[in-house]
Amino acid sequence: MKVVKFGGSSLADASQIEKVRSIIESDEQRRVVVVSAPGKRFSGDTKVTDLLIALGESIQTGDMDDAIYKQIIDRFRTMAEELNLPLRVAEMVRDKIDEAVKLVEKSSPHALDALKACGEDGSALLVSSYLHSKGSAASYVNPKEAGILVRDQVGGALVLEESFEQLYALRNRNEILVIPGFFGFTPEGQLVTFSRGGSDITGSIVAAGLKADMYENFTDVDSVYCVNPMYVDQPKQLTSLTYREMRELSYAGFSVFHDEALIPAFKEKIPVCIKNTNNPSAPGTMIVADLPERESHVVGIASDEGFLNLYVSKYLMNREVGFGRRLLQILEDEGVSFEHAPSGIDDMSVVLREHHLPPEKEEVVVQRIKEELQVDTVMIERDMAMIMIVGEGMNQTIGIASRAAVAFREADVNIEMINQGSSEVSMMFGVKSSNLSKAVQSLYHTFFE
Numbered sequence: 001m002k003v004v005k006f007g008g009s010s011l012a013d014a015s016q017i018e019k020v021r022s023i024i025e026s027d028e029q030r031r032v033v034v035v036s037a038p039g040k041r042f043s044g045d046t047k048v049t050d051l052l053i054a055l056g057e058s059i060q061t062g063d064m065d066d067a068i069y070k071q072i073i074d075r076f077r078t079m080a081e082e083l084n085l086p087l088r089v090a091e092m093v094r095d096k097i098d099e100a101v102k103l104v105e106k107s108s109p110h111a112l113d114a115l116k117a118c119g120e121d122g123s124a125l126l127v128s129s130y131l132h133s134k135g136s137a138a139s140y141v142n143p144k145e146a147g148i149l150v151r152d153q154v155g156g157a158l159v160l161e162e163s164f165e166q167l168y169a170l171r172n173r174n175e176i177l178v179i180p181g182f183f184g185f186t187p188e189g190q191l192v193t194f195s196r197g198g199s200d201i202t203g204s205i206v207a208a209g210l211k212a213d214m215y216e217n218f219t220d221v222d223s224v225y226c227v228n229p230m231y232v233d234q235p236k237q238l239t240s241l242t243y244r245e246m247r248e249l250s251y252a253g254f255s256v257f258h259d260e261a262l263i264p265a266f267k268e269k270i271p272v273c274i275k276n277t278n279n280p281s282a283p284g285t286m287i288v289a290d291l292p293e294r295e296s297h298v299v300g301i302a303s304d305e306g307f308l309n310l311y312v313s314k315y316l317m318n319r320e321v322g323f324g325r326r327l328l329q330i331l332e333d334e335g336v337s338f339e340h341a342p343s344g345i346d347d348m349s350v351v352l353r354e355h356h357l358p359p360e361k362e363e364v365v366v367q368r369i370k371e372e373l374q375v376d377t378v379m380i381e382r383d384m385a386m387i388m389i390v391g392e393g394m395n396q397t398i399g400i401a402s403r404a405a406v407a408f409r410e411a412d413v414n415i416e417m418i419n420q421g422s423s424e425v426s427m428m429f430g431v432k433s434s435n436l437s438k439a440v441q442s443l444y445h446t447f448f449e
């Protein structure tokens with residue numbers, strides 16, 4: 001049995017949903033389907049999830065944006081009409097949106113999550129009704145009914161272990177099950193969404209719970225490429241990757257698959273295949289537990305912008321027991337999470353996502369570091385980008401860092417920071433955002449051309 005997840009680009013309009021139907025019906029193993037909210041139909045378009053968030057925020061500021069509300073309702077209505085579905089399907093989607101809007105108006109806790117979830121919920125209603133209208137036995141299954149239980153963390157749910165046993169019971173249902181992705185329920189019945197892009201996580205949880213033979217993740221590219229196609233035209237396609245490699249690459253910027261989505265599939269050793277809805281006969285990329293040794297030791301170069309470096313120096317820092325802990329404690333007290341913390345003898349850098357340290361928090365953090373840690377320097381560098389090179393064989397290969405360093409030199413890019421990942425399958429470089437594109441291109445040239 002296969003669990004199949006379709007991303008927003010695969011559900012953007014009625015013609016995409018027709019492709020989804022054909023993919024599901026072409027393989028009788030594809031029995032459980034997880035869907036995202038309708039995504040972008042063209043570049044410059046807005047994803048339904050983003051529209052729902054904007055709608056929710058407008059209600060919270062006391063002035064509901066009617067134009068956005070209409071845009072959302074129209075998108076679902078148009079799709080339902082073009083798929084020739086009975087009128088009640090679009091009405092059902094609208095009723096659920098209206099219900100969530102009321103919750104936001106009443107400022108109920110988790111109301112924004114309930115509204116965000118309407119995108120996936122609407123897609124699942126459309127897809128299940130469409131399959132049904134074309135003669136397939138198919139049903140909509142709400143995550144509550146499926147047993148997707150999560151820990152309460154608004155906009156960042158974490159799956160609870162007991163979900164997996166409950167999900168297994170779905171194996172007994174002899175029809176195609178369509179489950180909305182992106183959200184689950186707390187044991188008390190509260191709807192909570194995963195982080196953005198979280199339908200990938202739902203797919204993996206469902207695949208693990210059902211002990212599926214494969215988790216297929218359908219998107220809009222033929223495979224995972226060794227570098228984000230935004231930086232390199234037609235980069236090399238990856239036919240296979242290990243879970244560890246894909247997790248590192250996703251975490252560091254391969255937005256094609258959510259970095260948290262690998263763990264459930266990995267625990268059950270379920271192979272994950274990334275495939276293209278617009279070209280389903282392409283083999284895609286397989287993600288598996290182990291692979292025989294490969295010729296190339298670097299398999300991918302991931303990158304992301306929007307970081308800052310919090311740099312702290314203090315003479316004889318290395319002699320001060322607990323310095324690092326106290327620095328990180330200040331961040332923890334202020335609710336700021338960090339990504340990396342490379343350190344030297346007398347200095348330490350903490351790399352953060354810029355949005356985790358807005359200016360008002362920055363002031364408090366810097367002040368506390370000065371006063372409580374009595375440092376010589378505390379400095380914040382913004383507009384940083386991180387580049388990660390990844391590959392299982394890297395730790396036994398001499399010369400990877402030196403080849404990378406040459407690539408940076410050839411691109412005339414200064415390396416602001418280097419960190420060898422503790423997992424030893426990755427190496428991270430910090431550069432100024434303005435240098436990101438040329439640095440990635442030079443690394444691609446060095447390792448893949």
Ligand SMILES: Nc1ncnc2c1ncn2[C@@H]1O[C@H](COP(=O)(O)OP(=O)(O)O)[C@@H](O)[C@H]1O
Nearest residue numbers: 007008009039219220224225227228254255256
């Ligand atoms: N290394 C990569 N390989 C393939 N796609 C990538 C990579 N890095 C970023 N992407 C982007 O990820 C996109 C697919 O992910 P996403 O937009 O989340 O799709 P979906 O709508 O299916 O959820 C691709 O269109 C591509 O632009």
Ligand SMILES: N[C@@H](CC(=O)OP(=O)(O)O)C(=O)O
Nearest residue numbers: 007008036049196197198199
């Ligand atoms: N719709 C949600 C969840 C998701 O997974 O979407 P997509 O599959 O389009 O990345 C989001 O935009 O965050």
